[in-house]
Each structure stands twice: as structure tokens, then as C-alpha cells.
Amino acid sequence: MATPNLLQDTIRPTLLRMTLPMMVGIVSLMLFNLADIYFVSLLGTAPMAALAFTFPVTFSVVSLAIGFGIGTSAILARLIGEGQQEKAAELATDNLMMTLLLVLGISLIAQFFMTPLFTLMGATEEQLPYILAYMNIWWFGAVFLVTNMVANSVLRARGDTKTPALVMAVSSVLNMLLDPLLIFGWGPVPAMGIQGAAMASVIAWTGIFIVVIYVLYQRYKLIILMRPIARRVFGHWLTVMKIGVPAALSNMMTPIAGGVLTAMVAQHGAEAVAAFGVGNRLESLSLLVCLALSMTLPPFVSQNFGAGHIHRVITAYQGAIKFALIWQLLVFVLLWIFRESIADLFAASELIKAPLLMWLSIVPLGFGMQAVIFLSASTLNALHQPLRAMRISILRLFVFFIPMAWIANEVWGLQGMFVAFVLANSAASLVAYRVVSQLLVVKCGSQQ
Known part of the structure; x- marks a missing residue:
């Protein structure tokens, strides 16, 4: 199947063609x-809770990669929409090189x-050795993780979502095969214990890094051999970072807030932290369709924005929002029906199951509104409005989410905190949708 023409x-x-592979x-x-947390759960409650503590930090790095990828994709897709193929290749090459060097540092x-970081988050003396054992190895692979994600954003900006999807699938299968081998x-x-889970990830990311760079160089000519002139390299980097830095900061706010929320949950014991860690991973799985859509919508928006087709952008955004709300309501119903079976699968003890x-x-009821928020943010970034997207993230997490969760936890406990998650997502989604809708009306009016 040929790469779709996003402009016509x-x-x-x-x-749909772009989203299904993703x-x-x-x-x-x-x-x-989920395989990671399942195999680690077999080691006991302390390693399982330790893995939950690592999530905000590892997700911070992933958020950094997402931000860099958003900036790269938005600029490249617009250049491609404007027909500037050679300039797009130069920018992609310079940006990948700078990403690798920055994350290495x-x-x-x-x-x-x-x-000190994990101690501040509330990790106990029993959990800390497991956390450090995992993270000391995980950091070795972070440079390949981030560069892979940015490279995949380059492919998506080109309109190719099948290759990034295949890369992610191969990496995940390799990781799942290595997990039990290295852990037990x-x-x-x-047997490496919790270190084996980290080592499996590092090996998979390193192998995939080589493949993705080869595809960009050989198939799409988006990596080219040229002398690294400082003025050009930093010029490209600054161009991307005008969108990438606000986008990265927006994404990094989520794990920062996650760390605060984990500390709140830790007040209810290690079992509650372990359950919260499982929930975070189930959340990502539950939102996967809309997450895939949020990765395919920006290149469509950016290319059509570059070509001046704002009416296509409006139609795509409104259709994505309607789909997200209906789909996530269905996901909530399915999770509620099968909640006992899911809890039995991932709970190492009855104390974690409750x-x-x-x-x-409770929490999945707010996933539809959460999807509206990140689809709106991705659209704003694709329209080269990263500061508006960042303001939405700040509003969601630090005006609605954390204050409401803290009050609810103090008054009603863990259940009240979970209800607050739903209410916070609902309030923030209304603001996000209004901001994007008003901006698109203005853009459309300016072209008439």
C-alpha cells in the first residue's frame, strides 16, 4: 500500500489508513x-511497587522524546506540504544528531x-535498592529510546505510519521474549531480577535504533551525509525547539504530576502504589486507539496547514473528537464489566486487588475527556501553537488535577482521589476543545 497523500x-x-498501523x-x-509489570510482579510486592515508582521518571524521558518528536514532525510536515524536500532532509539529519547528543548528556x-529523587517521592529503604537496580541499567538505553521515537516522528511526518508501527511491534516482541529470560x-x-526487565528494554531499543536509521537513510533519503556546520545545525535545532521545548515541557508535566500523585497514593501503603502502577499501564492500553490517532492527526494537520487547506484541518479535528468520546465510553463499559478478571490477572495479592x-x-470514565485533551494539544502543536498547548497542560494538571486530587484524598481517601481524576479531565477537556475550535475559526477566516 502506497504512502497516503495527506493533501488530497x-x-x-x-x-484510518494511518491510524490502524499505529x-x-x-x-x-x-x-x-504489561508484560514487564506481570513478570516483575512474580518477584514480589516490593519489586512491583519499585517499578511503579520508576514510572514518573521513565515517562519524563518518554515525554521529552514525544516533545522533540512533535517539534520535528510539525516542522518537517509543513516543509513537505510546502514542497521543500531537500530542506526537510537537512533538518531531519541535524535534529536527530542533536537529540542523540542531548539525551546522552x-x-x-x-x-x-x-x-534523593526517589526518596523524595516516598520510596522506602526496602524499595530503593530495587528502584536503583532498575534505573541504573535503564538509563543506558534512554538515548536509543528517545532517538528512536524522534526518528519515528520523522517517518510519520512523511506520511509513513506502517514502518514506525512495525518497528514498535518488533521491539516489543523482542522485549517480551527477553523479559522472562533475563529476569528469571x-x-x-x-537470573537478574528486576535488572533483567531493564536490560531487555535496552537490548531491544539498541537493535531497533540501527534499523530505523537505515530506513531513513536508504528508503526516504531523510538522513543525508553532510558536513555538520554549527550555524546550520543550531539553526535547525532552534527552529524545531520552538515547538519541541513547549511540547516536551507539556508532556513532562504529566510525570511530574504523576510523581506527586504517587506520593499521595503512597500514604495508603505499598499495595496501593502497586495497584496505581498497574492502573497507569492499563490507562495507556485503554487509550491506545486515541493515542494512535494523536500520532497520525498532527502530520495531517501540519501538511494541510502548510498547503493552506484549513477546511480539511477543521473536518479532521472535529471528527477525531467525536470518535474519541464514543470509543472511550465503550472502553469504560468493557473495563467495568471485566474488572474482576483484570484485577485477578495483575494483582499479586488481595491487598493489591482492592x-x-x-x-x-472509576478512573476509566474520564478517559474520553482525557483523549479530547491530548488530541487538542497535538492539533495545537501541529498548527505551530505550542504555548497554547502547554497552557492547557498546566491548567489540567496544576489547576484541576493535583488540587482536586489532594482535597479529595484528604476528605474522602483513595476513592475520592480517583473520582477527582474524572472531574479534572472533564473540566480541562471543555477548555481544550474551546481553545482549538476558536483558533481554527480564526485561521479559516484569515484565508477567506
Whole structure:
């Protein structure tokens, strides 16, 4: 199947063709996350809780990668929409090189701050050794994780979602195969415990990095060999970062807020933290269809924005919002019906099952509104309005989410906090939809 023409093909079938492959890739990625927590849960409650503590930090790095990818995709897709193919290749090459160097530096520096950070988050002396054992290895692969994600954004800006999906699927399958081997050992392979889960990820990311760079160089000529002139490299980097930095900050707010929420949950014991960690991964799986749509919508928006087709942008955005609300309501119903079976699968003990059942019964009700928020943010970034997207993130997390969760936790406990999650997402989604709708009306009017 040929790469779709984002400027001419019918909108709904085009988005569907782009989104389906990304769904496959994200499903495999989420399954790998669930496999991680399943195998680690077999080691006991302390390692399982330790893995939950690592989530805000690892997701911070993922958020950084998402931000860099958003900036890269928005600029590249617009250049492609304007027909500037050579300039797009130069920018992609320089941006990938700078991403690799920056994350390498972050990984080296971060090693020195792990103990005080996780102690501040509420990790106990029993959990801390497991956390450090995992993170000390995980940081070695972070540079490949981030560069892979940015490289996949380059492919999506080109309109190719099948290759990134295949890359994610292969990486996840490799990770799932390595997980039990390295965690529990087999034959000459020693049991590494929770370190094995991190090592499996590092090996998978390193292998996929080589493949993705080859595809960009050989198939699409979006990586080219040229002398790294400082003025050009930093010029491209600054162009991308005008969108990438606000987008990265917006995404990094989520794990920062997640760390605060984890500390609140920790007041209810290690079992509640473990259940919350399972819930975070189930949340990603439950939102996977809309997450896939949020990855395919921006290149469509940016290319059509670059070509001046604002009416196609409006139609695509409104259709995506309607779909997200209906789809996530269906997901909530299914999770509620099968909540007992899901809790039995991931709960290592009855003490973990109770808070997990509570989470499954309440939190997914807000997933539709959460999808509206990140679809709106991705549309704003694609329209080169990253500061508006960042303001929505600030509003959601620090005006609605954390204050409402803190009050509810103090007054009604864990159940009240979960209800507050739903209410906060609902309030923020109304603001996000209004901001994007008003902006699109203005853009459309300016072209008439």
C-alpha cells in the first residue's frame, strides 16, 4: 500500500489508513509494558511497587522524546506540504544528531540524582535498592529510546505510519521474549531480577535504533551525509525547539504530576502504589486507539496547514473528537464489566486487588475527556501553537488535577482521589476543545 497523500486523499479513510498501523505498534508497546509489570510482579510486592515508582521518571524521558518528536514532525510536515524536500532532509539529519547528543548528556547527569529523587517521592529503604537496580541499567538505553521515537516522528511526518508501527511491534516482541529470560534466568543466562526487565528494554531499543536509521537513510533519503556546520545545525535545532521545548515541557508535566500523585497514593501503603502502577499501564492500553490517532492527526494537520487547506484541518479535528468520546465510553463499559478478571490477572495479592478494582470502576470514565485533551494539544502543536498547548497542560494538571486530587484524598481517601481524576479531565477537556475550535475559526477566516 502506497504512502497516503495527506493533501488530497479523502480525510476519514486517510486517517484510518494511518491510524490502524499505529494501533498495532502501540498495542505491542503497551503489551510489553504489561508484560514487564506481570513478570516483575512474580518477584514480589516490593519489586512491583519499585517499578511503579520508576514510572514518573521513565515517562519524563518518554515525554521529552514525544516533545522533540512533535517539534520535528510539525516542522518537517509543513516543509513537505510546502514542497521543500531537500530542506526537510537537512533538518531531519541535524535534529536527530542533536537529540542523540542531548539525551546522552542527560543520561550521564541523571545517574547522580536517583537516590534523593526517589526518596523524595516516598520510596522506602526496602524499595530503593530495587528502584536503583532498575534505573541504573535503564538509563543506558534512554538515548536509543528517545532517538528512536524522534526518528519515528520523522517517518510519520512523511506520511509513513506502517514502518514506525512495525518497528514498535518488533521491539516489543523482542522485549517480551527477553523479559522472562533475563529476569528469571535460563541455562547459562543468570537470573537478574528486576535488572533483567531493564536490560531487555535496552537490548531491544539498541537493535531497533540501527534499523530505523537505515530506513531513513536508504528508503526516504531523510538522513543525508553532510558536513555538520554549527550555524546550520543550531539553526535547525532552534527552529524545531520552538515547538519541541513547549511540547516536551507539556508532556513532562504529566510525570511530574504523576510523581506527586504517587506520593499521595503512597500514604495508603505499598499495595496501593502497586495497584496505581498497574492502573497507569492499563490507562495507556485503554487509550491506545486515541493515542494512535494523536500520532497520525498532527502530520495531517501540519501538511494541510502548510498547503493552506484549513477546511480539511477543521473536518479532521472535529471528527477525531467525536470518535474519541464514543470509543472511550465503550472502553469504560468493557473495563467495568471485566474488572474482576483484570484485577485477578495483575494483582499479586488481595491487598493489591482492592485498590485496583476501585481504580477500574472509576478512573476509566474520564478517559474520553482525557483523549479530547491530548488530541487538542497535538492539533495545537501541529498548527505551530505550542504555548497554547502547554497552557492547557498546566491548567489540567496544576489547576484541576493535583488540587482536586489532594482535597479529595484528604476528605474522602483513595476513592475520592480517583473520582477527582474524572472531574479534572472533564473540566480541562471543555477548555481544550474551546481553545482549538476558536483558533481554527480564526485561521479559516484569515484565508477567506
